[in-house]
Amino acid sequence: MINTHNGIKEKGLSPININDYPAIKRYLDNFYPELEVRADQGDTPYNLRNCAYMEDFFCQKIVWAETIRVYSDGSRNFPRFCLDTNSFTLDKTCFMMISKNAKFILAVLNSNLFEKYLKNNVMTLGTGSLGLQKEYIQQMPIPQISDTEQKQFCSLVEQIIEKNGKGLDSSHLEKQIDALVYKLYDLNEQEISYIEKV
Numbered sequence: 001m002i003n004t005h006n007g008i009k010e011k012g013l014s015p016i017n018i019n020d021y022p023a024i025k026r027y028l029d030n031f032y033p034e035l036e037v038r039a040d041q042g043d044t045p046y047n048l049r050n051c052a053y054m055e056d057f058f059c060q061k062i063v064w065a066e067t068i069r070v071y072s073d074g075s076r077n078f079p080r081f082c083l084d085t086n087s088f089t090l091d092k093t094c095f096m097m098i099s100k101n102a103k104f105i106l107a108v109l110n111s112n113l114f115e116k117y118l119k120n121n122v123m124t125l126g127t128g129s130l131g132l133q134k135e136y137i138q139q140m141p142i143p144q145i146s147d148t149e150q151k152q153f154c155s156l157v158e159q160i161i162e163k164n165g166k167g168l169d170s171s172h173l174e175k176q177i178d179a180l181v182y183k184l185y186d187l188n189e190q191e192i193s194y195i196e197k198v
């Protein structure tokens with residue numbers, strides 16, 4: 001992906017100068033006639049149009065794909081939400097969420113409870129995949145809790161990220177998050193048993 005952004009003038013962020021990237025300029029020059037007539041160009045034909053949320057790409061954020069495949073063999077295809085701390089720019093088939101409570105929200109979104117919630121409340125596509133458009137995610141009933149109450153969730157998320165980065169199993173930590181989420185929603189044993197038959 002080539003992010004020749006148009007800058008953020010109000011914040012003093014300059015547009016990308018294509019001349020600083022000669023290899024990319026040479027590549028884009030192959031398409032210059034099309035670039036020159038684009039209605040959505042920035043200050044130059046090489047720049048993208050102004051983007052009000054350009055800064056958000058540089059923040060810690062939760063990211064997810066617009067569609068996820070549900071496997072018919074019963075294997076688990078969750079969690080599907082991840083934390084980006086590397087300032088990735090996403091393409092049009094992904095969504096992102098910026099929040100100071102990102103790790104807590106990430107824990108809840110990747111829990112067994114929310115897997116069940118998603119399967120029962122979002123659009124199912126013809127292929128059996130789930131469509132996770134932002135409207136569905138925005139409507140998820142995630143309770144607001146204090147920073148102190150979030151600490152245990154955040155610590156577990158950090159441990160999971162560390163283990164996954166090393167290729168180690170983190171399922172015991174995920175189960176701890178599931179237990180915290182069940183408690184958060186005050187679920188009884190019968191409800192938990194139903195959820196765990198995802």
